[in-house]
Amino acid sequence: MPAITGQQYINRIDNRQTEIWHNGKKITSKISEHPALKGAIHSQAKLYDLQHKKELLDVMTYPLPSTGERVGTSFLQPTTIDELIKRSNMVQQWAKVSGGMLGRSPDYMNTVLMTFAASAEILEGKDNCYPSHLVNFYEKAREEDLSFTHTFINPQVNRSQLYFEDSDEPIAAKVVGENDDGIIVKGARLLATQGGMTDEVIVFSPGGITDKAYAFAFAIPSDTKGLKFLSRDSFVDGDSTFDYPLSSRFEELDSVVVFDNVLVPWERVFFYNNIEVANTFKSKSAFLPFTLHQVVSRQIIKAEFILGLAESIVETINISEYPHVQDKVAEIIAAVETMKALLTKAETNAAIDEFGLMRPELIPLQVATSSFPKLYPRLTEIVQLLGSSGMVSIPTEADFQSDIREDLEQYLQSAALGAKDRVQLFRLAWDATMSSFGSRQTQYERFFLGSPERLRSELYKSYNKQPHVDFIREFLR
Ligand SMILES: Cc1cc2nc3c(=O)[nH]c(=O)nc-3n(C[C@H](O)[C@H](O)[C@H](O)COP(=O)(O)OP(=O)(O)OC[C@H]3O[C@@H](n4cnc5c(N)ncnc54)[C@H](O)[C@@H]3O)c2cc1C
Numbered sequence: 117m118p119a120i121t122g123q124q125y126i127n128r129i130d131n132r133q134t135e136i137w138h139n140g141k142k143i144t145s146k147i148s149e150h151p152a153l154k155g156a157i158h159s160q161a162k163l164y165d166l167q168h169k170k171e172l173l174d175v176m177t178y179p180l181p182s183t184g185e186r187v188g189t190s191f192l193q194p195t196t197i198d199e200l201i202k203r204s205n206m207v208q209q210w211a212k213v214s215g216g217m218l219g220r221s222p223d224y225m226n227t228v229l230m231t232f233a234a235s236a237e238i239l240e241g242k243d244n245c246y247p248s249h250l251v252n253f254y255e256k257a258r259e260e261d262l263s264f265t266h267t268f269i270n271p272q273v274n275r276s277q278l279y280f281e282d283s284d285e286p287i288a289a290k291v292v293g294e295n296d297d298g299i300i301v302k303g304a305r306l307l308a309t310q311g312g313m314t315d316e317v318i319v320f321s322p323g324g325i326t327d328k329a330y331a332f333a334f335a336i337p338s339d340t341k342g343l344k345f346l347s348r349d350s351f352v353d354g355d356s357t358f359d360y361p362l363s364s365r366f367e368e369l370d371s372v373v374v375f376d377n378v379l380v381p382w383e384r385v386f387f388y389n390n391i392e393v394a395n396t397f398k399s400k401s402a403f404l405p406f407t408l409h410q411v412v413s414r415q416i417i418k419a420e421f422i423l424g425l426a427e428s429i430v431e432t433i434n435i436s437e438y439p440h441v442q443d444k445v446a447e448i449i450a451a452v453e454t455m456k457a458l459l460t461k462a463e464t465n466a467a468i469d470e471f472g473l474m475r476p477e478l479i480p481l482q483v484a485t486s487s488f489p490k491l492y493p494r495l496t497e498i499v500q501l502l503g504s505s506g507m508v509s510i511p512t513e514a515d516f517q518s519d520i521r522e523d524l525e526q527y528l529q530s531a532a533l534g535a536k537d538r539v540q541l542f543r544l545a546w547d548a549t550m551s552s553f554g555s556r557q558t559q560y561e562r563f564f565l566g567s568p569e570r571l572r573s574e575l576y577k578s579y580n581k582q583p584h585v586d587f588i589r590e591f592l593r
Pocket residue numbers: 220266267268269272275277306307308309310370556559560563564565566567568569
């Protein structure tokens with residue numbers, strides 16, 4: 117089955133017996149009908165449907181050389197700059213559906229898996245490493261258009277550098293045994309966004325491993341025996357897209373993943389019991405440049421969404437004449453254009469890497485992704501500052517159908533819009549920046565790639581500063 121449709125995605129997710137716990141209960145209904153999950157699942161289905169739109173076919177899919185069947189572009193291993201740009205066009209096409217709010221649309225993990233498989237030769241000849249398993253799994257995922265959640269970090273128990281887990285029962289997931297069929301994993305991992313609403317979960321060591329029991333990488337179906345997704349409380353307050361324009365459609369949920377003596381079949385183990393590989397595979401692989409390329413492509417759409425939102429508020433209440441308002445919107449414009457310029461530089465300076473991939477230049481992408489955790493909270497703050505009391509003068513759809521409708525229409529009208537349209541706009545601004553959904557978006561942009569300080573430290577370490585130091589030396593001569 118090549119690139120799937122939305123309905124195929126929904127059927128597959130519903131047919132799985134995935135164990136998801138939500139608000140004190142195990143979900144027993146169809147997952148796609150559960151109030152906390154249905155919005156994001158149906159939005160994700162729309163993404164898959166775009167793969168079949170005639171006019172988008174060449175952006176969203178590509179033909180497999182072996183069979184000619186069309187598969188999703190996010191699986192494409194690019195060998196030319198045109199193919200690299202095709203990848204970012206595809207990411208942006210999907211991101212536009214949610215204004216960039218679906219952080220873990222399937223292209224994110226498809227990209228990650230694509231890079232891991234392209235770099236599988238790193239595992240060749242190493243102890244307890246199975247490069248062919250990784251390549252086979254990538255090909256299966258590409259041909260069946262599988263969707264993924266992932267867990268790359270350990271529970272937040274004690275982050276001191278001196279901490280070693282010594283509890284009798286594992287907390288962080290570790291290998292507790294192996295047999296003819298595979299490895300057995302027990303313990304927990306964080307933080308699977310979309311946990312339960314994907315076909316599979318991909319699990320990689322968090323890095324900085326000193327005990328080989330924690331050194332592993334594998335992928336298993338979401339409904340594997342013993343695997344549980346413990347979801348956080350939902351931020352969906354209702355189905356109305358007028359009242360909750362974003363949370364009703366794009367609430368992805370985040371979950372703790374519990375492995376209760378889960379058997380991972382050998383053919384799904386990429387490596388285990390190898391500390392050196394666990395600590396270096398991601399950094400030696402093509403993971404970083406291509407994942408950041410996906411991330412920046414999406415973040416541009418999100419910044420453009422915020423720009424559109426801010427300017428819509430400005431026009432609606434007619435505040436464009438004030439210099440500080442122009443200054444604030446210009447700040448968002450500068451963010452959008454800077455992010456776009458960085459993406460263009462990364463693509464223009466792409467070059468073939470050691471794995472034969474057309475790799476985007478890393479530094480501009482690191483600059484963009486290490487800036488965005490600071491930029492995004494500021495962009496949402498600007499929306500709040502421009503919207504002022506409008507951000508909370510937001511009656512509901514039901515209010516507009518009640519006896520107070522005439523009052524609302526009279527007193528909540530604005531320079532450019534009637535009351536209902538104005539409130540609809542401000543509810544969107546509220547949901548993007550102030551609701552529990554909006555606050556989580558800010559936290560997501562701050563942390564989803566790792567802590568912002570670590571991103572900037574990586575930029576510091578990888579940037580070639582020497583020419584600039586030489587410049588100063590020359591200058592002082
Ligand atoms: C909304 C959201 C969705 C996410 N989705 C996913 C997902 O789908 N899959 C996934 O695997 N992960 C996901 N993550 C997890 C994300 O990767 C982590 O939040 C990130 O790596 C930071 O780890 P942490 O949350 O454990 O923070 P911690 O490491 O516990 O950090 C807490 C604080 O301590 C500081 N700190 C910790 N260690 C050090 C140190 N050594 N030196 C200096 N300061 C330190 C940090 O800077 C931070 O301020 C998600 C996170 C969020 C917020």
